Amino acid sequence: MNSCNLLIVRETYTDESVIGKLYLNGEFVSYTLELSWNSNQKSISCVPRGVYDCKVRLAKDSASRSYDHLILEDVPNRSYILFHRGNSAKDSRGCILTGMMRGDNILYQSTAAHALLMDKIVKGKIDRKIELVIKNR
Numbered sequence: 001m002n003s004c005n006l007l008i009v010r011e012t013y014t015d016e017s018v019i020g021k022l023y024l025n026g027e028f029v030s031y032t033l034e035l036s037w038n039s040n041q042k043s044i045s046c047v048p049r050g051v052y053d054c055k056v057r058l059a060k061d062s063a064s065r066s067y068d069h070l071i072l073e074d075v076p077n078r079s080y081i082l083f084h085r086g087n088s089a090k091d092s093r094g095c096i097l098t099g100m101m102r103g104d105n106i107l108y109q110s111t112a113a114h115a116l117l118m119d120k121i122v123k124g125k126i127d128r129k130i131e132l133v134i135k136n137r
Helices: 110-123
Strands: 002-013 017-024 027-035 050-057 069-073 082-084 096-099 101-103 106-108 126-136
Touching (some): 027 101, 027 106, 027 110, 050 110, 069 110, 082 110, 096 106, 106 110
Parallel strands (some): 002 126
Antiparallel strands (some): 002 017, 017 027
16 A cells, blocks of 8 residues: 655746646656636636645546546645646646646646556556645746
């Protein structure tokens, strides 16, 4: 039984998106892209900074994703916030995207980044608590 800590440090803010760095137990894993802040409104805002629990959600348990992913729990006034594949703000819909490289309002190699994150969690036998801390730089 293992637990892990995820940390997002948000670094680049535009009217369209927020780009950050994702760390797993202190090790850089990927870049992240979220929508810009819009008062935590469903589907059009990034998640408020803070501490959240996450869990692995299997593809078979999802109506919208054909691959395993993470789901955040207990985000105030929000639900179904996922870590999933995607490249730009239009792909986010209020969720957190991962990518191996970043540009202006865009991530690249999202599928590879998501696979890396999930592989580290699965191979690390993370079957207990996954804690996510989101910080603004």
